[in-house]
Amino acid sequence: MKLRITACAALLIACMPPGAFGASADVAQEVKKLERAYESLKDMQAAFQQQTSSGAVAVVQKATGRVYFKKQGKMLWKYESPEEQHIILDGKTLWVYLPEDRQAMKNNFTTVPQHIVIDLFRGRIDVLARYRAAFVENAPGADGSLTVIELIPIEPDPTLASLVLWLDRATSVVRKSCLTDAFGNRTELRFEDIRVDQGLSDSLFEFTPPPGVDIFEPPQP
Numbered sequence: 001m002k003l004r005i006t007a008c009a010a011l012l013i014a015c016m017p018p019g020a021f022g023a024s025a026d027v028a029q030e031v032k033k034l035e036r037a038y039e040s041l042k043d044m045q046a047a048f049q050q051q052t053s054s055g056a057v058a059v060v061q062k063a064t065g066r067v068y069f070k071k072q073g074k075m076l077w078k079y080e081s082p083e084e085q086h087i088i089l090d091g092k093t094l095w096v097y098l099p100e101d102r103q104a105m106k107n108n109f110t111t112v113p114q115h116i117v118i119d120l121f122r123g124r125i126d127v128l129a130r131y132r133a134a135f136v137e138n139a140p141g142a143d144g145s146l147t148v149i150e151l152i153p154i155e156p157d158p159t160l161a162s163l164v165l166w167l168d169r170a171t172s173v174v175r176k177s178c179l180t181d182a183f184g185n186r187t188e189l190r191f192e193d194i195r196v197d198q199g200l201s202d203s204l205f206e207f208t209p210p211p212g213v214d215i216f217e218p219p220q221p
Helices: 007-012 026-038 117-121
Strands: 043-053 060-070 074-081 087-089 093-096 103-108 131-135 146-153 162-168 174-180 186-196 214-216
Touching: 026 117, 026 131, 026 146, 026 162
Parallel strands: 103 214
Antiparallel strands: 043 060, 043 186, 060 074, 074 087, 087 093, 093 103, 131 146, 146 162, 162 174, 174 186
């Protein structure tokens, strides 16, 4: 089975190493605001623009769509271009569905290491226990309405060398992120039309493969 998976899907199964360290009081305060902002939300949705570049090849891939989050670990990424793709998480099962190819990958998410996006929205992450945090001065695209923070894993991780977050100063919600891995690959995400606590239905995060769809299910460890 041939299944194409976006950089976003790959990030969701990245392993985040634990650790402990100190940070400056100012940075620590902004990080705690970030944690509290997502902990207080019931649900959130936004339009996104994704740009992925390779550290080895001068190729930039772009994608757009809409993302939905809901408490209890529910998530949906609906890619609209360059091709339709759905990444669905109902809290236990992670699906990656390619309608055009009639293919889907199913994974038991309870056995997959968590990603910071999921942990943040669940309100189950202490960022400063996993990352070194620092302000980024004169960050590209930053203005007076944004605070820019760089997070670096305490322990070396090939899937994540650096994560830069552009935070809305009024709400502490992420407006943009840039993840770089150990090989120099970069994934940028911009979020617009952010809406919170709209009462999203649980059914939005449910997925039943249509008839005729090939399903790939990796062996469980």
